[in-house]
Amino acid sequence: MTPLKSGDPAAAKPPTAQDLISQNRTAAHLLENSGYGGARLAATVLLIRDGPNGIEVWVQERVSSMPNFPGFTVFPGGGVDARDFPVSKTDPATSGLDHSELWVGPPSIQHRAKQLGISPQQVQAIYFAAVRELFEETGTFLAIHGNAAGDHQVLADAGPFHSQRLQLASHEISLTEVLQKHNLRLDSSLLYPWARWVGGSEKGTVFDTFSFLVSQPVGQEPDDATSEVDSSGWFPPQLLLDGWRAGLVRLVIPTWAQLYQLAEYKTVAAALADAREIQAISPVLDDAIADPRYQEFYQISPEVRI
Template sequence: MELHGYAATVVLLRDGADGLETLLLQRPSRRGSFAGAWVFPGGLVDPDDHAPQPDGADPVADPLASGGSADAATDAATAAAVRRAGVRETEEETGLLLDPAALVPLSCWIPPAEVPRRYRTWFFLAPAPEGRVRLSPDEHVDSAWLAPAEALDRHRRAELELVTPTWVTLHHLAAFGSAEEALRAATAAAPETFISRQHPGDAPGTAMVIWQDDAAYPGAPGTAPAARHRLVMDGRNWTYERTPA
């Protein structure tokens, strides 16, 4: 199914008293996409994001235009527009101003075919700037700086709701002890592409989201029969399974 455009998500990182923290925003419960969910700042790329900047500050070489798989290929002009969208949306939603060059590409997410309007969404890590979060009331109703593991645990306890890309990103970040460590790792790695597919769970009452290197993924030639790359969802108990490469 056709993709309708691009979007940007910015994962702001800082060091709290107990280690790495990231900013999550709660969507209104009765309107818009991801109603009631806690998400990272971000949104769609607007036409104005494609306009060349007068100071010519766009990076000449962008990992978005060279990293990741062919499924996530993004030309240089679009890559710059996605960065600008991430900066713009973050400022609109939180009042925090970022340098586009400080955004480190982490991953690219393509939703399942069942989603009515599908966007290629780039996730970036960025160091949180100084300043107080000021929410846009039309966009979000609450915010919190949380350790990734704490956010995952609150989701499990039904104290907050996460969607798949947010959950998987937090699961990834839980392995890092500081913002610098997470940013350094993302800078050294190619962005990963997640082309999501919905799939029935193996056990009654469960569901899964699977990705390209899972044995159950449609049209995955050469994948070992036991290969796993999936998120298993059993109520609020979610488990990320991935076979080492």
């Protein structure tokens, strides 16, 4: 690297207070966004409903141009970013933005932190990322009106917030700003912690991914109006596993394993009832190679037909 000379404008310009604030926030975010073993935090949502032949889950086939898991069938979700973290009332860079006023329980943030084994700040970021990603990728908005916290009723129509969906997807705004502007709240009781997988993508990025079960909100229907997917839809978990065996569906082990687990349930109510009883979510490591429940995934190599 060529050293800066004294006459170089860049050498003569000291960092401003705003520069230092931004640098500090970036460093703090990178630290907080480190999950198990330094992996990047991420969130996925298993959006489920009762279908005519049993439980169904919403999945998406990612476009071939995606940097991670191209062409694979996945649940809606993605990585946590700086917008998802709670912000300080004393931080001039984020004045007026505060997650604590936007979180409605039970359970409390502290309860979820203990259950998930992460900090309260990370809990808030994980939940905000899950809600944001689900909204960006499917148009399903898990928010309640600020004056309806006691009823825990999610929005029946997310259509009026379509422009905010586009702004979120383009990183123009944060979910915090959307909730504040429209007097909405994030209701943590709508998202049930389900699993935590730590593993890498084909590009080498290691993710610490938290999965949540969510019952399809009454009145809202997911769509595939996103550039990240080729196709999407509702499917019985067992049908997706059968499609994988036939080489028609590409799955990574975390998706395969969660479909395998979800296929055991006949109804949404039964799945959510078991999710409520989970006391602690432990990270699944090494792609669960030694778990006898998932040996089929490693012993069978279906010929890809798509």
